[in-house]
Amino acid sequence: MKLNTKSRYAVMALADMSKFPLDSPVSLRDISLRQSISLLYLEQIFLKLKKNEIVKSVRGSNGGYVLRKDPKNIKLSEIFQAVDQKVKTVGCKKDSKKGCNGKSAKCITHELWDELDLYINNFFENKNLSDLLMTKERKN
């Protein structure tokens, strides 16, 4: 079970942004250099973050991206939903032809995966960007 780089880079980049004054735009070029993430790839990622209203863009020179909310109020779950589709460990389709129509005898493990998804989502629901910045301080 692996996390893809898109989700990972998204969190890294946003965490990076959180460390700078929140009102002035941060350019992808800077993030790219600081975090060693390809600029072109970052652009792709930020397009999604923008569409999902996590950041807004400021065009032109000295432009960049700005967080739309206080890092304290940006949950990791939002970020994941924006770049990845969602944490969905297994694709037991509702209308599948073979087995697993919800409660069939076949899909004994159906409930397990549902439970797992909830469990993992719960982790991301309860973490926000500012949590990442404090290393040993208490969560506020």
Place this chain on the structure above:
Amino acid sequence: MKLNTKSRYAVMALADMSKFPLDSPVSLRDISLRQSISLLYLEQIFLKLKKNEIVKSVRGSNGGYVLRKDPKNIKLSEIFQAVDQKVKTVGCKKDSKKGCNGKSAKCITHELWDELDLYINNFFENKNLSDLLMTKERKN
């Protein structure tokens, strides 16, 4: 974040086996039919389960596989480790050349992924095969 079919099928197959008398061998053919999993693929999976001493094989006609332990004592974490490598959401190599050598400024999110791994592994550590069989009964 997705689970692969190998892990999923392994759990399904073993859960299936748990529903039958534990001392008589269950053939992969039967599991294949009941769970709609390719027989050839099951063979590959059971090879790993056997190597990791979760099941043992009984050759010849009327043969099949037998669980080596009571389902109550087979943790899902064992199964995952047997077929998949492990839950390791991110590959921040210890000796990486670019960034992230444990505590570097770059890898702000390093601790996060470690925490996530622990969290998920915890889920699998605390579930065993027999948990899957009881739908609404209390965990014993």
Place this chain on the structure above:
DNA sequence: TATATACCCGACTAAAATAGTCAAGTATTA
């Protein structure tokens, strides 16, 4: 107003992982 900066966006691609299949066995029981 020119130019550099930086976002915008769809299409493309190489590489890796996944999800199997195939072939050619061996062991055991009825």
Place this chain on the structure above:
DNA sequence: TAATACTTGACTATTTTAGTCGGGTATATA
């Protein structure tokens, strides 16, 4: 001696991932 069922390594098609490329557009500032 069939038939059943495990054994094993190699092979392959498909999908996903992790990016790259090219050609834009908008804006600040010199």
